Amino acid sequence: MKAARRRAPLLLLSLAPAGACGLLWAAAGEEAVRLKDAPGRDLTTGRCILCHSLEYIPSNAPAMNRAAWQKSIQKMKERFGAPITDEEAKQILDYLDGSYSGKS
Ligand code: HEC
Numbered sequence: 171m172k173a174a175r176r177r178a179p180l181l182l183l184s185l186a187p188a189g190a191c192g193l194l195w196a197a198a199g200e201e202a203v204r205l206k207d208a209p210g211r212d213l214t215t216g217r218c219i220l221c222h223s224l225e226y227i228p229s230n231a232p233a234m235n236r237a238a239w240q241k242s243i244q245k246m247k248e249r250f251g252a253p254i255t256d257e258e259a260k261q262i263l264d265y266l267d268g269s270y271s272g273k274s
Pocket residue numbers: 214217218219220221222226227230242243245246250251252253254262
């Protein structure tokens with residue numbers, strides 16, 4: 171049974187580099203993404219970069235419309251606890267709908 175016991179540390183070792191890569195990748199992505207220039211861009215950047223790359227916005231844009239963005243912002247607030255007031259959510263929604271609905 172010696173062989174079986176040796177497997178656990180090996181598994182941990184092989185998972186660790188994958189986690190580190192994910193972090194590096196996320197950091198690099200945030201630097202690369204600059205949202206389109208329009209009213210609300212700075213607010214959106216500030217609120218949405220807190221937890222993940224801004225790349226989530228352009229990469230989801232082709233599938234989005236106003237209602238879908240509204241749901242998405244709501245989900246970020248309710249499920250993940252994003253610190254966004256109702257007034258800010260309205261401005262972010264206007265911005266995302268204007269710049270990232272059905273276009274990339
Ligand atoms: C409090 C943390 C937090 C904030 C702030 C936040 N998000 Fe998210 N977001 C998440 C998590 C967690 C996920 C899902 C897990 C993942 O893939 O990272 C996610 C996923 C997404 C996705 C992918 C689709 C989905 O619904 O899973 C989009 C699009 C998105 N966020 C948009 C936004 C936008 C736009 C903002 C700013 C208004 C924002 N997020 C702010 C936590 C956050």
